Amino acid sequence: MTTSSSERGVSLGMPELPAPGYPDDVRARLEADAREVVARYPDSRSALLPLLHLVQAEEGHVTRTGMRFCADVLGLTTAEVTAVATFYTMYRRKPSGDYQVGVCTNTLCAVMGGDAIFEELQEHLGVGNGETTGDGKVTLEHIECNAACDYAPVVMVNWEFFDNQTPDSAKRLVDDLRAGRDVAPTRGARLCTFKETARILAGFPDERPGAVEEGGSAGAASLVGLRLAKGEAAPARVVHPRDGGPHDEQQDRTVHHPSPAEHLSSHDAPQDSSASDPAHPAGPVAEEGE
Ligand code: FES
Numbered sequence: 001m002t003t004s005s006s007e008r009g010v011s012l013g014m015p016e017l018p019a020p021g022y023p024d025d026v027r028a029r030l031e032a033d034a035r036e037v038v039a040r041y042p043d044s045r046s047a048l049l050p051l052l053h054l055v056q057a058e059e060g061h062v063t064r065t066g067m068r069f070c071a072d073v074l075g076l077t078t079a080e081v082t083a084v085a086t087f088y089t090m091y092r093r094k095p096s097g098d099y100q101v102g103v104c105t106n107t108l109c110a111v112m113g114g115d116a117i118f119e120e121l122q123e124h125l126g127v128g129n130g131e132t133t134g135d136g137k138v139t140l141e142h143i144e145c146n147a148a149c150d151y152a153p154v155v156m157v158n159w160e161f162f163d164n165q166t167p168d169s170a171k172r173l174v175d176d177l178r179a180g181r182d183v184a185p186t187r188g189a190r191l192c193t194f195k196e197t198a199r200i201l202a203g204f205p206d207e208r209p210g211a212v213e214e215g216g217s218a219g220a221a222s223l224v225g226l227r228l229a230k231g232e233a234a235p236a237r238v239v240h241p242r243d244g245g246p247h248d249e250q251q252d253r254t255v256h257h258p259s260p261a262e263h264l265s266s267h268d269a270p271q272d273s274s275a276s277d278p279a280h281p282a283g284p285v286a287e288e289g290e
Contacts (some may be wrong), residue, residue, distance in 0.1 A: 002199070010260045018078070019064030030058060037203055044074050048084055050202045052091050057198035061092040089143075098168040098193045099177045102143035103170070104155040109145070113166065114153035118142050120167040125174060137178045150221040151186070158197040160185035163219070189214040
């Protein structure tokens with residue numbers, strides 16, 4: 001017979017296991033939700049990602065208790081669940097605010113002003129990366145590319161897009177969030193709290209009246225490729241100014257050199273958006289001509 005390290009009073013410097021369970025009433029409620037989620041998949045372990053969102057919706061972050069719950073429900077080890085929960089950055093590992101404000105500081109957003117936005121927000125809020133304001137409202141973090149480079153620099157709040165931001169518009173945004181004012185993203189439904197967002201990501205319907213219809217659609221800049229594929233008007237071509245003039249010998253045709261104003265994705269400064277310009281209230285983004 002062997003004795004455990006805890007019986008011998010030996011600390012291995014690792015979290016004590018098992019984690020405490022949820023109170024009975026919370027566990028019963030979560031088990032009912034979990035059964036609904038698991039039933040959507042042919043293999044129960046495939047439900048791990050939405051279940052992690054479910055426990056995140058309960059506590060605002062993924063705790064050891066939440067991971068133990070997921071492991072129990074799915075017949076996995078806590079090590080397996082921990083490996084997944086720590087791999088994906090959408091799962092928070094410590095308490096967070098009602099609004100997770102993510103500033104994209106990946107290459108394109110960074111050069112278009114994302115770095116400046118992140119710096120100014122840290123100073124404005126008095127928090128660093130991954131930290132939460134004292135009122136528990138805003139958690140600030142820098143995030144990687146969110147595939148919205150055509151609207152750089154981008155800020156996300158609870159995974160909703162705020163396009164073409166500036167340091168001033170971003171500061172106005174966090175001030176509005178902390179003051180409890182209604183805030184609408186450039187694209188997508190009006191904001192809800194981080195816990196509410198996590199429950200939607202777990203696969204439960206957004207019950208807010210009209211929220212689904214507010215989902216929006218791809219913006220004009222994102223649809224340029226689609227329009228080209230359909231044979232619609234081609235945007236101006238980007239040609240390096242040192243190419244030696246407007247004549248393309250290979251094609252034997254005149255090449256048009258667009259000015260920055262003509263080129264769809266060129267602009268010298270971040271453009272106004274529904275979020276950055278209070279004079280233009282947010283609404284669903286429609287394709288040109290609609
Ligand atoms: S670099 Fe920011 S969205 Fe792609």
